[in-house]
Amino acid sequence: MTYGFGGHALETHGLTKSFETVRAVSDLTFAVPRGSITGFLGPNGSGKTTTLRLILGLAKPTAGVGLIAGAPFSALTHPARTVGAVLDSRSLHPKRTAIGHLGIFASAIGVPDSRAEDVLGLVGLADAARRPVGAFSLGMRQRLALATALLGDPEILVLDEPANGLDPEGIAWLRDFLKSFAAGGRTVLISSHLLREIEATVDNLVIVSAGSLVYQGSIEQLRASRPSRILVTVSDPAALALALASSGVTNSQLLPDGRLGVAGSDADTIARVAKEADVTVFGTSHEHVDLEQVFLSMTAGQFAAPPPGMQPYGAPPAYGQASYGPPPGYAPVPNYGPPPGYGPPPGYGPPPGYGPPPGYGPPPSYGPQPGQSTWDGDRR
Numbered sequence: 001m002t003y004g005f006g007g008h009a010l011e012t013h014g015l016t017k018s019f020e021t022v023r024a025v026s027d028l029t030f031a032v033p034r035g036s037i038t039g040f041l042g043p044n045g046s047g048k049t050t051t052l053r054l055i056l057g058l059a060k061p062t063a064g065v066g067l068i069a070g071a072p073f074s075a076l077t078h079p080a081r082t083v084g085a086v087l088d089s090r091s092l093h094p095k096r097t098a099i100g101h102l103g104i105f106a107s108a109i110g111v112p113d114s115r116a117e118d119v120l121g122l123v124g125l126a127d128a129a130r131r132p133v134g135a136f137s138l139g140m141r142q143r144l145a146l147a148t149a150l151l152g153d154p155e156i157l158v159l160d161e162p163a164n165g166l167d168p169e170g171i172a173w174l175r176d177f178l179k180s181f182a183a184g185g186r187t188v189l190i191s192s193h194l195l196r197e198i199e200a201t202v203d204n205l206v207i208v209s210a211g212s213l214v215y216q217g218s219i220e221q222l223r224a225s226r227p228s229r230i231l232v233t234v235s236d237p238a239a240l241a242l243a244l245a246s247s248g249v250t251n252s253q254l255l256p257d258g259r260l261g262v263a264g265s266d267a268d269t270i271a272r273v274a275k276e277a278d279v280t281v282f283g284t285s286h287e288h289v290d291l292e293q294v295f296l297s298m299t300a301g302q303f304a305a306p307p308p309g310m311q312p313y314g315a316p317p318a319y320g321q322a323s324y325g326p327p328p329g330y331a332p333v334p335n336y337g338p339p340p341g342y343g344p345p346p347g348y349g350p351p352p353g354y355g356p357p358p359g360y361g362p363p364p365s366y367g368p369q370p371g372q373s374t375w376d377g378d379r380r
């Protein structure tokens with residue numbers, strides 16, 4: 001497999017998508033490193049699904065480009081072997097059995113029927129192979145959708161909110177599955193609107209708000225970007241805050257539970273200053289960084305009143321509190337952009353008369369198998 005351009009599994013460059021007056025995706029540039037499990041995070045309506053559809057060739061960008069293994073989806077030589085995707089597990093045909101459903105996709109992408117049995121085993125659905133999908137729980141549908149994406153044994157998996165409908169056991173199963181999938185150097189991009197849902201699964205994050213990038217980098221970097229605080233239980237928090245400020249430690253906050261949260265200092269210094277100020281320290285502890293709060297503060301303001309015209313959400317949010325900003329040194333990758341003249345290849349669009357196979361009602365549940373991407377009527 002060749003990875004051209006930036007050498008990343010997935011990348012977008014200035015990706016933009018407008019629907020009439022709604023700008024769903026706005027000049028989005030990010031990269032998903034090979035071998036990573038990258039979380040694609042953003043509140044509801046922040047443009048995640050649209051971005052994935054653009055990358056997978058299921059919708060046409062207004063501007064910019066999305067690349068898979070260095071190429072637009074339509075230019076991939078072996079699409080099913082390169083990328084498997086789960087975009088919507090709800091639109092499976094209810095009367096079809098799991099094995100029947102997979103058989104259709106297996107023949108579409110040219111893999112043997114036995115592969116259908118294999119992938120059902122991989123996702124733990126072997127026993128349900130001959131049951132109609134209409135009788136499946138949401139969690140089983142998610143697994144079947146994942147099995148479909150795995151049919152081509154792809155290098156890259158793109159999953160849109162796959163944890164939706166999974167119980168805690170299902171989420172733990174998905175986490176273990178994705179970790180073993182990525183352990184051999186394969187790549188996963190998994191979207192969610194809840195960091196907590198995927199925090200234990202991902203090692204890398206791309207966070208969007210109102211269609212724009214607000215963070216990309218490792219989860220560890222994000223955690224480290226928030227200065228850790230020491231929580232101090234004292235006889236007189238206000239007196240300690242004052243004494244700390246006099247000694248140059250100005251970032252103290254009185255918490256609702258009466259403790260003082262102190263950033264930019266250490267327990268020994270705090271104890272010394274407290275002693276000098278005649279304040280009794282009853283105890284200290286290190287604050288646990290709640291990444292969900294960091295995420296929420298980064299994406300807060302998405303639904304601010306829109307300015308007149310195009311932008312429906314208002315300006316991209318400030319990061320909220322100063323301490324919640326992007327990690328030090330974070331900046332878009334230098335010289336990162338499509339080569340001059342780069343754009344969708346000529347003839348990018350569905351072949352005339354192409355449509356879903358007979359009897360197949362809803363739009364495609366999964367991402368692109370050969371030819372499948374062209375079912376979509378949404379290429380605008």
Ligand SMILES: Nc1ncnc2c1ncn2[C@@H]1O[C@H](COP(=O)(O)OP(=O)(O)OP(=O)(O)O)[C@@H](O)[C@H]1O
Nearest residue numbers: 019022024042043044045046047048049050051193
């Ligand atoms: N086909 C469409 N026509 C018009 N507007 C659309 C279309 N698809 C998406 N949008 C709008 O684009 C914005 C981004 O939607 P998108 O579904 O990409 O967000 P999302 O982050 O995936 O949200 P969710 O987490 O709720 O699925 C929303 O305002 C949505 O209403």
